[in-house]
Amino acid sequence: MKKLLILLIFPLVLNAQGDLKTADKKGWITNYDQAIKKANKEKKNVLVYFTGSDWCQPCIALKKDFFETDAFNKYSEGYVLLYIDIPRNRDLLSADQLKHNKELASKLNKKGAVPMVAVINKDGGELGAMSGYSMNGEIQYHTKFLDKYLKN
Numbered sequence: 419m420k421k422l423l424i425l426l427i428f429p430l431v432l433n434a435q436g437d438l439k440t441a442d443k444k445g446w447i448t449n450y451d452q453a454i455k456k457a458n459k460e461k462k463n464v465l466v467y468f469t470g471s472d473w474c475q476p477c478i479a480l481k482k483d484f485f486e487t488d489a490f491n492k493y494s495e496g497y498v499l500l501y502i503d504i505p506r507n508r509d510l511l512s513a514d515q516l517k518h519n520k521e522l523a524s525k526l527n528k529k530g531a532v533p534m535v536a537v538i539n540k541d542g543g544e545l546g547a548m549s550g551y552s553m554n555g556e557i558q559y560h561t562k563f564l565d566k567y568l569k570n
Contacts, residue, residue, distance in 0.1 A: 444494040446501035448515060450522050453500040457540040463567050465497035468527050468534040472505040477533040479553040484560055496568045535560060537567040
């Protein structure tokens, strides 16, 4: 019985941690202050991605269609990446991380839109933001938006 329970729970644990692991592969940071420090050091803008990783279907589709593709590579190198997750399952993040994410969302994402992609400068000033994803695989709106603020 214990083995069966472990077999049933193990995939859920892996799936719950999967979104952050995917984010880490591209160098996403989950702390605002660290992202701003890195942006100042590297003289880059910060790409902020607000997601509801465990409940928002457009977020999940955008991650698959854009953030996990080769098309995103130039952006992952040209920006400091800040990943802000607002999951429904509060067990996915620590209490401190949840508090941090909610505070940042109230500052930079007042409407609570997800998915939302924002670009801020190295001082934390917002340069632009776009929200939503139609889930049709068309990422050109996101690439056009990010090209606008990409420093060469």
